[in-house]
C-alpha cells in the first residue's frame with residue numbers, strides 16, 4: 127500500500143505515484159498503459175470494489191485500439207482468445223432509412239478522382255442504389271460475412287499492415303498515426319479485457335487492492351490528499367485517476383465538477399443488455415457491429431466467440447424498461463429465454479473538465495455517449511494517451527491541465543455532432559420518436575455544416591475542425607447511407623470527364639468480388655485458428 131501524502135511531482139528523480147480508483151476497463155487499461163509507458167518510474171495502485179460491478183456488455187471498438195495493444199507490445203494471439211474477440215469491419219445500420227434497408231460505416235478510406243471525393247462522383251453517377259457498395263470494398267465483405275484475414279492468418283492487404291509493430295520498433299499512437307485507414311477493429315468482452323490487463327499490470331508491478339473507497343479527503347487547496355478504504359486504510363498518491371464509472375466518485379462527488387449533459391441533443395439514456403450464448407459453429411459470425419433501428423432507439427448486435435452481446439439503447443421518455451426488454455427478447459428469439467437482462471441508466475455527456483487539481487477522470491467517470499459508434503473505449507484510449515503526453519509535473523500545471531481538458535472536450539463534442547447526424551440524417555420518421563429526431567435541437571455548428579453538406583459532401587474543411595477520431599469519410603457514410611438529407615453533387619462534375627471515376631467504380635467492384643471469393647468467413651477463420659492452436 128502506498129501511504130503518506132508526500133507530493134513529489136516537482137522532484138524529478140523520485141518515483142511518481144498514481145492511485146487509480148476503479149478497476150473496470152478504464153482502470154485497467156490506464157494502469158497497464160502507465161506501466162508500459164513509464165515502467166518502475168511510476169508507482170501504480172488500482173483499488174476496485176468487489177461489490178460494485180463494472181460495465182461489460184460485449185463491446186465494439188475503433189480500429190485505433192490496435193495502437194493500444196501495440197504500445198503494450200501485445201499481439202492479437204496474446205489477447206484475442208482471452209477476450210472472446212472477433213473482427214469488426216464496420217458498423218451495419220439496419221432500418222435507419224426505411225424497413226429492410228441497410229448500409230455500412232466501414233473501416234476503409236473513401237477514394238477520390240481528379241480532386242473530387244468518390245462520394246461526389248457517386249452522386250453524379252450512382253452505379254446502384256447502394257453508396258456503400260459502390261464506393262467501398264468492405265461493404266461487400268460485410269454482406270458476404272468475410273474475415274479480414276486469410277485462413278493462414280495473413281491479413282487483408284491495405285498497404286498499412288507493414289506499419290504494424292514488429293515488437294521492437296518505435297510505437298505509434300492515435301494522434302501521431304497518419305497512415306492509411308486500418309481495415310478492421312474488434313468486438314470483445316470488455317470485462318475480460320479488464321481481467322487480462324489485471325494480470326498484465328500486476329505482473330509489471332501494479333499494486334491491486336480489492337476494497338471499497340468510502341471517503342475522499344481534500345487538502346486546503348482542494349487537492350485530494352488521500353482516499354479512505356473500508357478495510358485497507360488510506361491510500362495516497364501524487365495523481366488520482368477516477369475510473370469509478372458513472373458514479374465519478376472523485377471528480378463529481380468529491381470535487382463537485384459540473385457535468386455537461388448531452389441529453390438535449392442525444393436523448394437515449396437507457397439500455398437493456400443480454401449476453402446470449404450462441405453456437406457459432408452453426409451461426410454466422412458477422413464481421414460487423416449491427417445497429418438496428420427500433421421504435422425508440424436501436425438494438426446493437428455484437429458477435430463474440432460463442433455468444434452474442436446485444437442490447438436495446440432507448441430514450442426513457444419514449445419507452446419503459448419493461449417494453450424495451452420485451453422488444454429485445456422478441457428481437458433475439460428463444461436463445462435468450464434463460465438469459466437475465468441487465469438494465470443500465472446511462473449518463474450522457476461530459477464532465478466540464480476531466481482533469482481537476484490532481485484528479486483525472488477516465489472512462490464513464492469522464493463522459494459517455496450512447497454506444498452507436500463504439501466510442502467508449504476510444505474515449506478511454508485517447509484519454510490515456512493524452513494523460514501520458516501531459517503527465518503532471520507538479521501542482522502548478524495549469525497549462526498542461528488546460529490542454530488536456532481541451533483535447534477531451536474536442537473529442538466528446540466532435541463525437542456528439544457525429545452522433546446527432548445519425549438521427550437528424552435518418553430518413554425514418556414513422557413515429558413520434560423518429561419525427562422528433564428531425565426537429566430536436568442539434569449543435570448550432572452542426573446545423574451550419576449540414577447546410578454546407580447539402581451542396582458539397584463533407585470534407586476536411588467542413589467537418590468538426592478538431593481531432594475527435596472520426597475522419598470526413600465517416601460523415602459521408604452516414605449522410606449518404608441514412609438518406610434523410612438530400613445532397614447534391616458538385617456542378618463541376620457535370621462538366622468533368624467521368625472516365626476515371628468509372629474506372630475507379632469498376633475497380634472497387636472487381637476487387638470486392640475477388641476478395642469475397644478469396645477470404646474465408648469469420649467462422650472458417652476462427653475454426654482454423656482453433657485447429658492450429660491444438
Ligand SMILES: Cc1cc2nc3c(=O)[nH]c(=O)nc-3n(C[C@H](O)[C@H](O)[C@H](O)COP(=O)(O)OP(=O)(O)OC[C@H]3O[C@@H](n4cnc5c(N)ncnc54)[C@H](O)[C@@H]3O)c2cc1C
Nearest residue numbers: 148149150151152175180181186339371489490497502503
Ligand atoms: C450499454 C452500454 C454499451 C456500451 N457499448 C460499448 C461499445 O460497444 N464500445 C465501447 O467502446 N464502449 C461501450 N460502452 C462503454 C464501455 O463499456 C465502458 O466505457 C467501459 O467498460 C469502461 O467503463 P469504466 O471502466 O469507465 O466504468 P465501469 O465499468 O463502471 O467500472 C467502474 C469501476 O469502479 C469501481 N468502483 C466504483 N465505485 C467504487 C468505490 N467506491 N470503490 C472502489 N471501486 C469502485 C467498480 O468496482 C468498477 O471496477 C458501453 C457502455 C454501455 C453502458
Ligand SMILES: N[C@H](Cc1c[nH]c2cc(Cl)ccc12)C(=O)O
Nearest residue numbers: 188189190216217231232233595
Ligand atoms: N479513427 C478511426 C475512426 C473510424 C474510421 N472509420 C470508422 C468506422 C467505424 Cl465503424 C468506426 C470508427 C471509424 C478508426 O477507428 O480507424
